[in-house]
Amino acid sequence: MKPAAFKYVQPADEDAVAALLAEHGSDACLLAGGQSLVPMMNFRVVSPAVLVDLNVLPTLDFVRSDGDTLHIGALTRHATVEDSATIAQTCPLLRDAVRHVAHRTVRHRGTLGGTLALAYPGAETPLALVALDAEVELRSTRGVRTTPVADFIRGGLDTTRKDDEYIRSVRMHVPPASSRSSFIEVSRRHGDFAIAAAALVLDTAPDGRITFIRAAVAGGTGAPQRLAGLEAALEGRTLGSSMEAAAIREAIDGIEIDGDPHYPEAYRRHLLNTVLRRALADVARRQGDT
Numbered sequence: 001m002k003p004a005a006f007k008y009v010q011p012a013d014e015d016a017v018a019a020l021l022a023e024h025g026s027d028a029c030l031l032a033g034g035q036s037l038v039p040m041m042n043f044r045v046v047s048p049a050v051l052v053d054l055n056v057l058p059t060l061d062f063v064r065s066d067g068d069t070l071h072i073g074a075l076t077r078h079a080t081v082e083d084s085a086t087i088a089q090t091c092p093l094l095r096d097a098v099r100h101v102a103h104r105t106v107r108h109r110g111t112l113g114g115t116l117a118l119a120y121p122g123a124e125t126p127l128a129l130v131a132l133d134a135e136v137e138l139r140s141t142r143g144v145r146t147t148p149v150a151d152f153i154r155g156g157l158d159t160t161r162k163d164d165e166y167i168r169s170v171r172m173h174v175p176p177a178s179s180r181s182s183f184i185e186v187s188r189r190h191g192d193f194a195i196a197a198a199a200l201v202l203d204t205a206p207d208g209r210i211t212f213i214r215a216a217v218a219g220g221t222g223a224p225q226r227l228a229g230l231e232a233a234l235e236g237r238t239l240g241s242s243m244e245a246a247a248i249r250e251a252i253d254g255i256e257i258d259g260d261p262h263y264p265e266a267y268r269r270h271l272l273n274t275v276l277r278r279a280l281a282d283v284a285r286r287q288g289d290t
């Protein structure tokens with residue numbers, strides 16, 4: 001299949017992107033790495049009248065940290081996130097999540113902004129961003145708005161992005177330097193989207209008590225689910241305590257999960273329990289590592 005005819009535009013700068021979106025609205029599509037958009041255009045799932053190529057805008061491609069905050073541009077490739085020493089030092093959960101995204105060839109083109117805009121269920125990066133309490137910065141001719149990624153993604157393939165907005169960047173507070181993180185996923189084959197995945201960041205006091213915990217899961221959940229109840233239940237407890245398994249079960253029982261003929265609801269729930277338990281065990285095993 002070939003795409004329907006469209007007008008290809010290289011914007012001069014970000015103001016031009018905002019102006020083009022204001023002018024064309026839902027008739028325009030932004031081209032990032034093209035890893036999803038180009039096949040969707042070829043199959044005519046989408047047929048934009050105007051294609052706005054973001055690849056000519058280096059201002060959208062950056063990774064910066066000021067020590068407390070990590071700031072990543074929307075056009076940053078998955079491979080850049082994977083290779084960045086800054087991200088490895090400040091938010092290794094993000095690097096570990098991205099390593100599960102497709103294969104390296106796809107990661108060379110696919111972008112942070114593209115995966116967020118798409119909000120594909122089972123996508124790894126949005127899950128890590130929800131666990132990290134990240135915020136997404138959206139821009140239009142009306143101005144800039146910032147919203148938590150957890151609110152931005154309403155469900156599978158469903159976000160609060162307006163037709164005239166583009167994703168500019170993602171920003172998050174850096175977790176404590178002594179924290180450990182784990183990203184565990186079950187997928188059909190290496191490089192597939194997750195059937196079930198858990199993202200965890202955790203820090204402990206010298207006596208083993210949990211002083212900081214962020215946990216989220218995805219898989220049959222539509223949008224990634226932050227597990228605030230589990231975090232509250234485990235904070236102050238010793239890592240590896242006997243109540244962990246029951247707290248995990250309660251947290252997973254509390255979220256809505258869609259089943260399908262391939263992955264029935266009970267199976268997804270079982271897998272989500274499993275990946276969360278493995279993530280906690282993984283962090284416990286590395287407790288005290290430097």
Ligand SMILES: Cc1cc2nc3c(=O)[nH]c(=O)nc-3n(C[C@H](O)[C@H](O)[C@H](O)COP(=O)(O)OP(=O)(O)OC[C@H]3O[C@@H](n4cnc5c(N)ncnc54)[C@H](O)[C@@H]3O)c2cc1C
Nearest residue numbers: 030032033034035036037102110111113114123167192193
């Ligand atoms: C074989 C294969 C396997 C894959 N496996 C996985 C996987 O296991 N896990 C996973 O998470 N992903 C996977 N992907 C998806 C891929 O990694 C990309 O993250 C995803 O397709 C987004 O692609 P892109 O960044 O190239 O965006 P594009 O394809 O260019 O765009 C995707 C959508 O986002 C919009 N968009 C792009 N940038 C912006 C922006 N800045 N602001 C607003 N809207 C924007 C576009 O208009 C379009 O609607 C896979 C892809 C392929 C081809």
